[in-house]
Amino acid sequence: ASAEKGGWPSFMAKEVAEEPDAVANTIRGRVQDGAVVIPELDGSDELFRGIDRIIITACGTASYAGMVGKYALEQWARVPVDVELAHEFRYRDPVIGENTLVVSISQSGETMDTLMAVKYARERGARTLSICNTQGATIPRESDAVVYTHAGPEVAVASTKAFVAQITALLLLGLHAGRVRGTVSAADAAAAVADLEALPAKIAKVLADEQAHVTQLAGWMADTRSVLFLGRHVGYPIALEGALKLKEISYIHAEGFAAGELKHGPIALIEPGQPVFVLLPSPRHSALLHAKVVSNIQEIRARGARVIVIAEEGDAAVLPFADEVIRIPLAGALFEPILAVVPLQIFAMALATAKGLDVDQPRNLAKSVTVE
Ligand code: AGP
Numbered sequence: 001a002s003a004e005k006g007g008w009p010s011f012m013a014k015e016v017a018e019e020p021d022a023v024a025n026t027i028r029g030r031v032q033d034g035a036v037v038i039p040e041l042d043g044s045d046e047l048f049r050g051i052d053r054i055i056i057t058a059c060g061t062a063s064y065a066g067m068v069g070k071y072a073l074e075q076w077a078r079v080p081v082d083v084e085l086a087h088e089f090r091y092r093d094p095v096i097g098e099n100t101l102v103v104s105i106s107q108s109g110e111t112m113d114t115l116m117a118v119k120y121a122r123e124r125g126a127r128t129l130s131i132c133n134t135q136g137a138t139i140p141r142e143s144d145a146v147v148y149t150h151a152g153p154e155v156a157v158a159s160t161k162a163f164v165a166q167i168t169a170l171l172l173l174g175l176h177a178g179r180v181r182g183t184v185s186a187a188d189a190a191a192a193v194a195d196l197e198a199l200p201a202k203i204a205k206v207l208a209d210e211q212a213h214v215t216q217l218a219g220w221m222a223d224t225r226s227v228l229f230l231g232r233h234v235g236y237p238i239a240l241e242g243a244l245k246l247k248e249i250s251y252i253h254a255e256g257f258a259a260g261e262l263k264h265g266p267i268a269l270i271e272p273g274q275p276v277f278v279l280l281p282s283p284r285h286s287a288l289l290h291a292k293v294v295s296n297i298q299e300i301r302a303r304g305a306r307v308i309v310i311a312e313e314g315d316a317a318v319l320p321f322a323d324e325v326i327r328i329p330l331a332g333a334l335f336e337p338i339l340a341v342v343p344l345q346i347f348a349m350a351l352a353t354a355k356g357l358d359v360d361q362p363r364n365l366a367k368s369v370t371v372e
Contacts, residue, residue: 238279239258259296
């Protein structure tokens with residue numbers, strides 16, 4: 001197994017290092033003259049025409065990728081999108097039919113909960129498309145169409161490179177669907193493609209610039225009993241993912257919140273020394289959203305929280321209120337999550353390592369959950 005790790009201390013460390021390639025490989029062959037054209041969906045335009053609703057269904061990390069995908073599909077394809085955990089979707093009486101497109105997301109393609117949701121959607125007459133990392137797996141075989149992520153095999157139980165590849169595939173899908181439906185302009189699509197193609201180098205920059213910093217931070221926090229994560233907009237699913245990574249491999253209580261929810265309850269948890277990661281959106285995308293999150297940071301800081309902010313390079317607004325700032329390169333609003341999640345993955349991995357835990361094989365968990 002040590003040879004398979006290629007010199008890395010764990011599969012997870014290797015897989016995080018492979019993230020620039022995972023994203024680049026998922027984009028490759030899917031851009032033509034500044035527009036996204038997904039060859040696997042050639043002849044499947046009908047999947048996107050005449051639909052009145054998209055439901056994204058998945059479990060765990062894949063569902064958080066889906067939450068980011070909702071923004072991309074709504075923005076570019078102009079269809080209402082709901083994200084549903086597969087095991088919740090399947091056990092009620094959802095309003096779906098032939099004008100519903102159900103998009104499932106699964107790294108393994110074998111997750112039983114997600115598979116059952118896809119079968120259920122098909123029985124109800126919905127159109128089905130899967131986003132999957134494993135060629136020929138059961139879920140893509142049960143779907144009308146598939147868009148493969150090309151992250152390569154993922155061995156560590158905690159999903160990392162598959163997650164960034166899933167978001168990439170959803171961005172591609174949003175642009176593809178927007179072109180088919182005529183809802184995205186050529187100029188917007190070309191700008192988005194440029195943003196997409198710049199991602200691999202930017203992920204590599206986050207790894208190069210922040211790996212040592214975040215690892216050191218995790219080392220200092222090895223005795224921490226609880227960590228909170230806050231985000232808004234596409235930063236919210238990243239907060240959820242940061243918390244899940246920490247729970248899974250370092251067995252530390254962690255929770256992700258929508259920052260706007262703070263005063264509706266969670267702020268009661270803040271006491272002196274409580275570590276809180278905050279995903280700060282770029283002020284270039286929305287000055288309003290940025291200001292709201294800065295004000296959330298001030299609120300928790302005033303109550304003694306230890307605030308670790310993930311912010312865009314050059315954003316100085318937060319310096320007076322942050323204990324630590326982790327920098328990510330500038331990127332379009334929908335592309336930021338792919339960069340912002342990287343330090344959170346490194347943090348979870350470094351904290352688990354500092355606690356002497358096996359990061360690849362956490363207790364009680366299986367890589368692929370093939371039972372309901
Ligand atoms: C991620 O770190 C988890 N191990 C888990 O949430 C996983 O994403 C989920 O079980 C879904 O798996 P899948 O992508 O193979 O369907």
